[in-house]
Every structure is written in structure tokens, then in C-alpha cells.
Amino acid sequence: MLKNLAEKLRSAHSVVLSTHRQCDGDGLGAQIALFHGLRKLGKAVRIVNVDRPSRKYSYLETDRWIDVFVPAVVKIEATDFALILDTNDGRLVEPLFSELQKSCREVLFIDHHPLLTKGPQPTSGSIIDISAASTGELCYQLLQLLGVELDATIARAIYTSVVFDTQLFRFVKSAPQTHLICADLLKYERHPEEVHRHLFATYTVEKMMFLARAVSNVEYLANERIAFIPLRAEDFTPKSGLDRDESGDIIDQIMNIGSIEIAALLREDGPNTYKLSLRSRGKIEVLTLAESFDGGGHSFASGAYIIGRFDDLRFRIINALEEMVPPLAVTSHVTPRRLAP
Ligand SMILES: [Mn+2]
Numbered sequence: 001m002l003k004n005l006a007e008k009l010r011s012a013h014s015v016v017l018s019t020h021r022q023c024d025g026d027g028l029g030a031q032i033a034l035f036h037g038l039r040k041l042g043k044a045v046r047i048v049n050v051d052r053p054s055r056k057y058s059y060l061e062t063d064r065w066i067d068v069f070v071p072a073v074v075k076i077e078a079t080d081f082a083l084i085l086d087t088n089d090g091r092l093v094e095p096l097f098s099e100l101q102k103s104c105r106e107v108l109f110i111d112h113h114p115l116l117t118k119g120p121q122p123t124s125g126s127i128i129d130i131s132a133a134s135t136g137e138l139c140y141q142l143l144q145l146l147g148v149e150l151d152a153t154i155a156r157a158i159y160t161s162v163v164f165d166t167q168l169f170r171f172v173k174s175a176p177q178t179h180l181i182c183a184d185l186l187k188y189e190r191h192p193e194e195v196h197r198h199l200f201a202t203y204t205v206e207k208m209m210f211l212a213r214a215v216s217n218v219e220y221l222a223n224e225r226i227a228f229i230p231l232r233a234e235d236f237t238p239k240s241g242l243d244r245d246e247s248g249d250i251i252d253q254i255m256n257i258g259s260i261e262i263a264a265l266l267r268e269d270g271p272n273t274y275k276l277s278l279r280s281r282g283k284i285e286v287l288t289l290a291e292s293f294d295g296g297g298h299s300f301a302s303g304a305y306i307i308g309r310f311d312d313l314r315f316r317i318i319n320a321l322e323e324m325v326p327p328l329a330v331t332s333h334v335t336p337r338r339l340a341p
Contacts, residue, residue, distance in 0.1 A: 002127055006145035012080040014044040020087035021050045022245055025164025025199055027086035028053055030135040032060045033157035037148040050096050054243045056202045069096040082107040086135040088122040089296055110138050116296050133178045136161020140181050155188035159195055214250050226321045227254045227263040255279050261325055264317050277303045284324050
């Protein structure tokens, strides 16, 4: 319960915050918000992540507040609490996670992803609330319970979490809480459009050309209800100036095709090393497939890091997707045209 966590934090002196690897707008916004909120309460707070945030998040002053963990170089001092945001899978925070378990009295997750059906479970006392559309919303509630007064910096960070994970309010689940929280945040965040621009209007001509190439390589299957998007390492030449996480934009673009039920993006990150991303329109769950590759995520948006050969993985993924999409109902209103004898 968030209330219990707030109680524990009230008496804590030191807190270290982290998030999953390939950190994103939700995890970063949540940790920047908690960082400033807990500092207001006089806590010694530090953010340590396993990788560097993409440049587009620099408006949150990520360079100033976030340390990147380098084993044997960056030390984690004895700390009361480690709070890991936007994941409940410690493997996505390694090798830092093992280090935190040694140096922190308690390591807890604050997250909105479903628990893995196979794989590690979160530490007890963790807050996992899948009704939240973003982890930032849980941090908002936690800061409320702690009596921290919002300010422009905290509001901007939480607003970043929300608009990133909901993709500008396209995926808000059913609860009104996301909009109610934002209504409060907008009393302090006077330029929300700036946040939208930082997060979404980040294209360059190079990137648009990269997207054009990628889009032309997409395979459409099962009457254009499945899309398979291959991305090879050579697509990410240093000249392209692209961060690997920008590849996520392609799958979101492809999901804008009305007929597509599921899309899979297979991105080559190194020799025989891939990241799989899965998206579903909302009828077919895609978490099980991600879990079959030791991945995780949400029911309708999930992913996995995979070792294997491209052709084998492509074959396995496409087969699985084809099995997941039910056959089309036979349409009776179409009368086959016959040629006159
Ligand atoms: Mn999230």
C-alpha cells in the first residue's frame, strides 16, 4: 500500500532512485519528481540508472541529477531505501540491482506493469498498481501522501510521465484519475505544449528518411492484420544520429493502420542480440509471447531482449503471431463474380 510506503519514507534519511534499462519518459519523469519531492522533505536522495537517458529528456535536467552506474567505479553507499520505478523485474536494473540489494536496507518497486507469470517477483512491500496509466501517477499519489507541495519542476516531471506513457492521452485506461491528476499538474505546468514538443516533435530529416526506409521493409501478413517490422544494425549508422529507442516510433506509426491487430518490431542491437517490441490493438494480448522470450510488459504492449539468429527469430515470431490472430469470419455478402460462359 502506498500509505505504508509513505510512512516508511517519512522516517528514512537516504533514498536512491532507479528505473529500468533503456529508461523512458515515464521512469525518468517519475524519478525526477520523487527526487525533488523527497529533497523538499530533507532526505538525501540520489538517482542512479543503468544507462544514460536519450537527449530528448534533457529538459528535465537529466544530466544534472542522474548518475549512470558503472560497476566498480560508481559506488552505492549504505542507503535506507532503494525505489525502483516503472518495472517490477530486477533483471532490467542489473548489474545495479544486485548492488542495491547489498547496500540498501530495503529495495522496493513502484510500478504499473502486471507481475510476470514466470520470472522474478517484486520484493515484498513493493507497490504494483496496474490500474495506473503511468508510474508517474503513483509517484504523484505518494508525494500527496507525504504532504509535498507541488511546484513547476515536479509537475513537469509527472506530466512527462503521463503524456509519455499515455501517448498524449491516447491510452488512459478507463479510470478518470489520469485526467484528474493532470488537471492538478497544469496549475503548475504552464507550458504543457513544450513538454509535448520535447517528447514527440523530435524528428530530424535523417530520422524521417530512416523511417521511410524502415516502413518500406515492413511485412504485412494475415490480410494486413499483422505487421512485422525488421530493423537491422546497419539502419543505425552513426551518421543517422538516431538513438535506438527512437525505433519505437515506427511501431506506433504502423499501429495507426486501421487493419493492424498486432505489430512486432525486431531490432538488432548487436551480433545475434535483438530487442523485440510487441503492440496490440487491444483484443489480442501480447504479453505471453514476450514472456516466452523471457520478456515482460503490459498485456497489449510488451517486449523482450533476445539472443538468436535473425532468420530463426523472424520465423518463430511470425508463426506465433499468425496463431494468435483468429481467422477472418467468412463474409457472406460478397457474391463471387462469375465470368459469362
Ligand atoms: Mn510506464
